[in-house]
Structures are given as structure tokens and as C-alpha cells.
Amino acid sequence: MRNPYEVLGIKEGASEEEIKRAYRELVKKYHPDQYRDNPLAKLAEEKLAEINEAYDYLMKNRSSSGNGYRSYSGSQWDNTANSNNIFNEVKRNINIGNIKEAEDILNRHNVRNAEWYYLKGIVFLRKGWYDEAFSHIQTAVNMDPGNPEYRSTLQKLNMTNVHYRYNPYRTRTHNSDLCDICTFLWCTDCFCECLGGDFISCC
Amino acid sequence: MFGYIIPEKQELRIREYEIFRSYYCAVCKSIGKRHGIFQRMSLSYDATFLALLISSLSGEPGKVKRERCIIHPFRKRNVFIADTMAIDYASDMNVILTYYNLLDKANDEKSVLPKGAALLFRKAAEKIRMEYPEKCGIIEKNLNDLLKIEMAGCPSMDEAAEPFARLMEEVLLFPGSENGKNAEILRWIGYNLGKWIYIIDAYDDLEKDFRKNSYNPLICSYNGNNKGSVAEYKDYFRERVAFNLTYTLSEIAKAFELLDIKKNKPIIENIIYLGMLRKTEQILEIGSCSKIEESL
Numbered sequence: 132m133r134n135p136y137e138v139l140g141i142k143e144g145a146s147e148e149e150i151k152r153a154y155r156e157l158v159k160k161y162h163p164d165q166y167r168d169n170p171l172a173k174l175a176e177e178k179l180a181e182i183n184e185a186y187d188y189l190m191k192n193r194s195s196s197g198n199g200y201r202s203y204s205g206s207q208w209d210n211t212a213n214s215n216n217i218f219n220e221v222k223r224n225i226n227i228g229n230i231k232e233a234e235d236i237l238n239r240h241n242v243r244n245a246e247w248y249y250l251k252g253i254v255f256l257r258k259g260w261y262d263e264a265f266s267h268i269q270t271a272v273n274m275d276p277g278n279p280e281y282r283s284t285l286q287k288l289n290m291t292n293v294h295y296r297y298n299p300y301r302t303r304t305h306n307s308d309l310c311d312i313c314t315f316l317w318c319t320d321c322f323c324e325c326l327g328g329d330f331i332s333c334c
Numbered sequence: 335m336f337g338y339i340i341p342e343k344q345e346l347r348i349r350e351y352e353i354f355r356s357y358y359c360a361v362c363k364s365i366g367k368r369h370g371i372f373q374r375m376s377l378s379y380d381a382t383f384l385a386l387l388i389s390s391l392s393g394e395p396g397k398v399k400r401e402r403c404i405i406h407p408f409r410k411r412n413v414f415i416a417d418t419m420a421i422d423y424a425s426d427m428n429v430i431l432t433y434y435n436l437l438d439k440a441n442d443e444k445s446v447l448p449k450g451a452a453l454l455f456r457k458a459a460e461k462i463r464m465e466y467p468e469k470c471g472i473i474e475k476n477l478n479d480l481l482k483i484e485m486a487g488c489p490s491m492d493e494a495a496e497p498f499a500r501l502m503e504e505v506l507l508f509p510g511s512e513n514g515k516n517a518e519i520l521r522w523i524g525y526n527l528g529k530w531i532y533i534i535d536a537y538d539d540l541e542k543d544f545r546k547n548s549y550n551p552l553i554c555s556y557n558g559n560n561k562g563s564v565a566e567y568k569d570y571f572r573e574r575v576a577f578n579l580t581y582t583l584s585e586i587a588k589a590f591e592l593l594d595i596k597k598n599k600p601i602i603e604n605i606i607y608l609g610m611l612r613k614t615e616q617i618l619e620i621g622s623c624s625k626i627e628e629s630l
Contacts, residue, residue: 160591169585171522174592259499259525260492261581262574292577295584296611300603 135185154186165294167287168256170228221250230257245275249284256288264288336531339383341601342608350601352412356398357389357421358382360414363403364425369458371404376432376455380531383605385424387523388508389417390598391516423508426462430470431505433459434477442548469504476501484549491578494551495532502528515594522589530582530610537575538617540564572618579614586610 136143139153159165161182166175217240224233234254240247252267265288271281341354361381366374389396394417400410414421433455439448463470480497488494506524511517536551541564543550552571561567587606595602615621 166588169588171519171589171592174519175588178592255492259522259529259582259585260496262491262578265577288581289577291584292580295580295587295607298587298607300607 132184132188133181135188138181138185139189150186150189154182157182164287168253168284170257173228218246218250221254225250225253225257230254234258245271245278245281248274249278249281252284261288336535337378337380338531338534338610338613339380339527339605340609340613341604342612345608346601346604350598350604353396353398353414353598354382354386354601356412356414357386359401359403359411360421361385361425361428362405363401363413364418364421365429366404368422368425369429369461372454373429373432373458374405376428378428381424381428383602384427384505385417385421386598387506387602388420388423388511389414390595390602391511391593392417392420393596396597419510420508426465427505429455429458430462430473434473438477438481466509469509472504473501476504487549487554488551489554489557491533491536491551491555494536494554495529498532499525499528502531519589519592523586523593526582526585526589530579530586533575533578533582534614534617537568537571540567540571568619572620576614576618576620579618580611583610583614 134143136145139150139157141149141153145153158179161175161179163172163176163179166172169175217236221233221236224230224236233250237247237251237254248267249271252264252271255261255264255267265285268281268285268288272278272285275281341351343351346354358377358379362374362377365377396414397416398412399415401413402410433452436448436452436455440452476497480494480501483494483497503521503524506520506527507517508520511520533551539550540552542548543553544564544567552575553567556567556570561570583606590602590606612621
């Protein structure tokens with residue numbers, strides 16, 4: 132096991148508050164949601180496991196415990212509950228990282244419904260073909276606007292860019308100018324509206 | 335190489351800036367020593383980034399020495415003198431990619447200038463080819479694929495960017511890293527870097543390609559009524575290209591966070607989170623600042 136302080140990026144003998152803060156930051160950074168549909172998801176999971184282990188180790192030597200940031204599963208879909216066998220097969224292949232096979236099955240399949248476009252979009256995302264991914268998932272949402280999975284994936288694509296723009300490194304430099312703040316407010320408003328709420332009521 | 339990968343100078347600490355410069359000088363000197371004075375002119379910031387990233391993975395402490403050079407004979411400059419493997423590899427990649435680029439230019443332009451320059455680079459390129467035969471084979475294969483895609487007038491941004499993304503994937507996978515724990519991460523950084531460079535370059539070239547009527551993946555992907563001016567094309571593609579470029583950068587950032595970086599972390603973070611985003615906004619003409627480009 133590596134030095135747990137090093138893993139959490141803090142000085143040895145850091146206070147409990149500091150450990151918790153560092154832990155929270157890291158969990159946010161390596162959270163499976165951040166690496167969904169990313170080929171490096173497994174590595175992020177390992178990293179998170181290491182962080183969890185380091186945190187547990189440090190916390191064990193202290194009095195209090197109790198944290199609510201645990202037990203993530205990396206798997207994207209549970210393999211039940213869907214009637215369509217072919218799409219299940221595609222999902223299974225995507226889950227185990229066999230993107231080529233998933234793509235082949237989809238290409239052989241003739242029915243081009245919303246689910247097909249959605250899964251094809253996920254395949255593109257894993258390949259790094261973001262332009263095609265976006266347009267396919269957009270098509271899926273247009274064909275079946277009520278499907279929450281399609282919509283949340285589409286939102287996540289947009290949110291990824293917002294996350295990147297407002298990452299800890301960038302905010303640490305304190306350089307956000309007026310336009311950045313405007314953009315941030317505008318983005319926040321848009322995404323709140325997408326989710327059915329509203330951040331700025333007048334627009 | 336194109337020189338799109340640069341730090342945001344204003345946000346670097348002076349110490350960090352000095353280190354970045356010392357890498358730049360080191361790669362330049364390495365090219366001079368290994369390939370010749372003329373080849374030094376081809377040095378790009380992209381190669382500096384490559385050297386910086388690879389060097390940051392090694393635990394060897396950084397060392398800097400003040401040296402004079404032919405290009406700046408009067409003032410001594412800091413030159414990075416540790417991690418010679420990383421520096422030399424980046425300088426080799428800089429030279430070989432410049433050579434391929436010159437060959438490509440010599441093929442599709444009538445001017446003799448690129449042809450002459452390519453001739454000057456040939457000996458160095460042969461030497462590098464001997465040193466990394468497999469790597470250069472893969473690079474050449476991808477450049478061939480790229481040529482085919484351009485000849486066929488491929489209308490998909492992703493498909494057109496694929497060969498160059500694969501090429502950069504190979505470039506980032508420096509010798510000795512192939513079987514290590516970082517291999518997969520380096521590949522994904524390289525893939526996305528290549529993609530980012532290809533797409534930003536396509537957008538940057540819209541005007542030139544429109545004027546010369548040459549292949550551009552963005553113009554080819556457009557299937558509406560022909561637009562009269564470049565500005566209309568630029569407006570049409572801006573949002574879509576911005577999404578793609580930012581997404582690509584976010585993937586680079588995520589992969590980078592998984593690397594076990596031993597030094598220079600703030601400089602690389604500056605490049606990935608600020609410099610490349612600024613460059614994106616500058617080329618796309620969006621965001622709050624359209625700063626005038628200055629030499630670093």
C-alpha cells in the first residue's frame with residue numbers, strides 16, 4: 132500500500148478536516164459518473180479504490196468514522212429488465228469493453244429505433260467519435276423524448292464540457308472574469324431547465 | 335506539428351515559466367545536436383509539451399543549466415538537462431513529423447520550397463526511421479489513410495480525424511511505455527490530442543481551403559445550399575466544433591488525472607485546462623478574450 136497521505140495528496144499529520152476535504156475532492160474527481168462511457172473507467176475505479184483504502188486507513192486511526200461516499204459499482208446496466216435480446220447483447224459487449232463487437236451487432240441489425248441510435252451513440256462515445264455520438268444520441272432523444280436515460284446521457288455530454296471548464300485547477304487560479312461568470316450562470320440556467328427546474332426565472 | 339499546444343503564460347508562475355522555457359531550449363538543443371542546425375528551425379511547442387509530459391513521468395529530479403546557444407548568442411538561457419530520453423524522443427518526433435509534413439506539402443503544392451526543405455530533412459528522417467522502425471511504420475500507415483480519406487472527400491469529422499488521432503496515439507506511446515501501467519492512459523491522451531489538433535486545424539483552415547477549393551472535413555460534411563462566404567461557414571460550424579473540441583479536451587484532462595505525475599504537474603495542468611482551452615476559443619473566435627498571440 133502506498134503512503135495514504137501521498138495518495139490523498141496531503142501533508143503527513145493533516146487534521147481530520149483536511150483529510151475529509153481532500154477525500155471529498157478526489158472522490159468527486161474520480162467518481163464513476165465522471166468516467167462513464169470512457170475507456171479508462173477501469174483505471175479510474177482502481178484509483179478510487181486506492182483513495183478509499185487510504186481514507187479508511189487514516190480514519191481507522193481516529194475516533195470518528197462515518198462517511199457517505201462509498202460503494203460505487205462500475206457497471207452501467209443491470210442485464211435484466213429489457214425485452215430486446217440483441218440490444219442486451221450490445222450492452223453486454225459495451226460493459227465488458229468489447230466495442231468492436233457491439234458495433235458489428237448494431238450494424239447488422241436492421242431496425243433503426245431510438246434504442247438503436249442510443250446504443251450506437253454510446254459505441255461512438257467509447258471510440259472517441261464525439262460528433263457522431265452527439266448526433267446519434269440527439270436522434271434517440273428526438274425519437275423518444277420521454278426516455279429519461281437518453282435525455283440524461285445527452286445532458287451529461289454537455290455537462291462534461293461545463294465540468295472541464297470549471298475544474299478545480301481553473302478555479303484555483305482565480306481568473307474568472309465577468310464573461311465567465313455570465314457563461315456559468317447561463318449554463319446553470321440551461322441545465323436546470325433541462326431537468327425541469329429553473330435557475331434564473333426570467334429567461 | 336502545429337504549435338497549438340501552449341500554456342497560458344499569464345497564469346504560470348515565473349518559476350514554472352522558466353521550467354517550460356528550459357524544456358523548449360532542451361528540445362531545440364537536442365535537435366541541433368542529433369540532427370543538425372537547420373532542423374532546429376522546425377521546433378514546435380507541441381514537441382515541448384511531449385518532452386514535458388514524458389519527463390514528468392520519471393522520478394529523476396529536474397536539473398537546469400545556464401547555457402549559450404547559436405540562436406541566442408548573447409544571453410545565457412536555462413536548459414533542462416535531466417531526462418535525456420524524453421527530450422531526445424520529443425526532438426526525434428518533432429523532426430520526423432516535420433519531414434512527413436514537408437513531403438505532404440511538396441506533393442500538393444507546386445512550389446519547390448517544401449521539396450527542397452524535405453530534401454534537407456531526409457537524412458535525419460532516415461536515421462529516425464532506423465531507430466524506431468515500427469513506430470514510423472504506423473505513422474506512415476496513418477498518414478496514408480489520411481490521404482485516402484482526403485482524396486475520397488470524407489464527409490464525417492470523426493472519420494477524417496481518425497488517422498491523425500491514431501498517429502498521435504503512437505507518438506505519445508514513448509519507447510519503454512508500451513507495456514507499462516500508463517500505456518492505456520497515454521494512448522487515450524494521444525488519441526484525443528490528435529483529434530483536437532486535427533479538428534482545430536480544420537476549422538482554422540476553413541478560409542484557406544474555401545479559397546483554394548481544397549478538402550476540408552467541415553465543408554464536406556455540410557449538405558445544405560452552398561454558402562457564399564467563409565464567415566457563414568464559420569458561424570454554421572462554430573457551436574458544433576466547440577462542443578467537439580471541448581469534449582476532446584475534457585477527455586484529455588480525465589486521462590491526465592489518472593497518470594502518476596512526478597513533477598511539473600502545475601505546468602501540464604495549465605496547458606490542459608487553460609492554454610488549450612484558450613487556443614480553442616481564440617481559433618473559434620468565442621469567449622471573452624481574443625488575446626493577441628505572443629511568443630512565449
